Amino acid sequence: MNLKNRLSFFILLICSVIPWPTTQIHAQTSRAERPLSKEKVKRTIRLLKPLDKPLAETKHGDWLDSHNEKGQRFTKWATTRPNKLTDRKTTLYIQPIGTFSETETKLTKLTAEYLEAYFNCPVKTLEAIDASTIPATARRVHPEWGTKQVKTTYILEKILAPNLPEDAFATIAFTNLDLWPGNDWNYVFGYAAYYDRVGVWSLFRLGQPDRNKDSYKKCLRRMIKLATHETGHMFSMKHCINAQCNMQGSNHLQESDTQPMHLCSECHAKTVLATSVMPVDRMQRLLKLCEKHGLEDEVMYYKAAIEKLKK
Ligand SMILES: [Zn+2]
Numbered sequence: 001m002n003l004k005n006r007l008s009f010f011i012l013l014i015c016s017v018i019p020w021p022t023t024q025i026h027a028q029t030s031r032a033e034r035p036l037s038k039e040k041v042k043r044t045i046r047l048l049k050p051l052d053k054p055l056a057e058t059k060h061g062d063w064l065d066s067h068n069e070k071g072q073r074f075t076k077w078a079t080t081r082p083n084k085l086t087d088r089k090t091t092l093y094i095q096p097i098g099t100f101s102e103t104e105t106k107l108t109k110l111t112a113e114y115l116e117a118y119f120n121c122p123v124k125t126l127e128a129i130d131a132s133t134i135p136a137t138a139r140r141v142h143p144e145w146g147t148k149q150v151k152t153t154y155i156l157e158k159i160l161a162p163n164l165p166e167d168a169f170a171t172i173a174f175t176n177l178d179l180w181p182g183n184d185w186n187y188v189f190g191y192a193a194y195y196d197r198v199g200v201w202s203l204f205r206l207g208q209p210d211r212n213k214d215s216y217k218k219c220l221r222r223m224i225k226l227a228t229h230e231t232g233h234m235f236s237m238k239h240c241i242n243a244q245c246n247m248q249g250s251n252h253l254q255e256s257d258t259q260p261m262h263l264c265s266e267c268h269a270k271t272v273l274a275t276s277v278m279p280v281d282r283m284q285r286l287l288k289l290c291e292k293h294g295l296e297d298e299v300m301y302y303k304a305a306i307e308k309l310k311k
């Protein structure tokens with residue numbers, strides 16, 4: 001979910017700052033004994049296709065207004081030697097950087113649960129790294145806005161890549177610092193590598209979860225969408241132009257708020273093959289989580305998807 005230009009007014013609310021808790025290990029997930037064949041995975045695309053909604057018209061300032069993307073069908077992705085879970089690379093790690101409020105910690109725990117169901121793998125949260133260890137060469141104050149920012153490439157290349165745990169499928173950093181990837185970019189929500197199994201997401205621009213119930217829910221939706229989007233990139237998934245999908249590129253919050261939390265039929269198929277999950281099992285786990293957190297739109301989608309897949 002790379003995003004360029006424009007600053008939406010944002011006040012970072014940190015009610016109480018508490019250190020990140022020690023390692024959390026989320027419940028182990030079951031893996032299908034045998035991955036589905038490509039042909040069977042393709043069948044799920046045919047079954048789910050009727051639920052795909054066409055892309056909204058591109059408006060000035062939207063992602064596709066300034067990025068000429070070609071999209072990536074399942075069959076194309078499958079020929080790119082994409083990253084997948086393996087017997088050795090089993091686990092997604094979250095690396096917190098900084099200190100977090102109680103609400104931020106709660107949101108991240110829920111996001112970790114969702115990541116686990118989305119990608120059918122255990123998620124472990126590492127001990128937080130002190131943000132003051134990031135050197136001045138990887139920081140800046142934005143020349144126009146005065147916002148303090150840290151460089152995504154430093155986090156990926158210097159913090160995460162050299163320290164990938166042996167059983168890591170990937171490590172994704174999580175921070176409340178503002179991110180920028182260098183050059184002429186103003187900021188990004190998150191950033192991830194297609195093949196190097198490292199990424200980062202920030203909640204700096206995702207809203208004010210402590211303001212009221214609606215703001216909290218909006219922030220939770222954004223957190224889940226961003227973390228799963230960036231993790232999708234680490235499974236070598238490119239941006240989607242097939243249909244409304246969580247793997248669409250997004251240039252600003254208003255745009256990403258209109259995009260769904262679920263994947264389109266093509267991108268769903270990629271996760272099935274990459275994570276050896278049974279398609280109905282994946283949908284049922286996600287349905288339960290969405291019901292638990294009152295994410296109504298997604299509940300409707302997953303119920304419909306389960307019906308289609310049972311045919
Ligand atoms: Zn992206």
Ligand SMILES: [Zn+2]
Binds near residue numbers: 244263267
């Ligand atoms: Zn898609």
